[in-house]
Amino acid sequence: MHIGILTFTFSLPGxxxxxxxxxxxxGLHERFGRNPAVAxxxxxxxxxxxxxxxSFVVVGSSxxxxxxxxxxxxxxxxxxxEGRVLDVVREFL
Incomplete structure (x- = not known):
């Protein structure tokens, strides 16, 4: 089993x-939380x-x-x- 952690930092001007x-x-939770491989x-x-x-935790077999x-x-x-993505960090465990 493989695990990836994807963390986004957003700026929401205005x-x-x-x-x-x-x-x-x-809406991020509703859009991606339906997939059983994603928290x-x-x-x-x-x-x-x-x-x-x-943060998104992704699990898969490879x-x-x-x-x-x-x-x-x-x-x-x-x-x-509806904002700017300032940073995206990927980690794999």
Missing amino acids: CSSLKEKRQRVG VCESGELNRHDASEW KREVESLCSQIEDKVQRTV
Whole structure:
């Protein structure tokens, strides 16, 4: 079994409330959490309006499978989040 951790740090310019923040990035959990090989959570910057950090834990039977799924997640997040991706960190265990 192989495990990958993908962590995104976002800047959310102009975001003035936690409610607006949840509207901008809250859909990440619904979009990716349905896949049984992926766990998703907001992992940092919980109380800031203008920033957010999200982590994805990806599990697969091969490193290639995990890397492929991480790439798919990264591509989709880059296209769908209403904010700027400041940093993406990939770790493999």
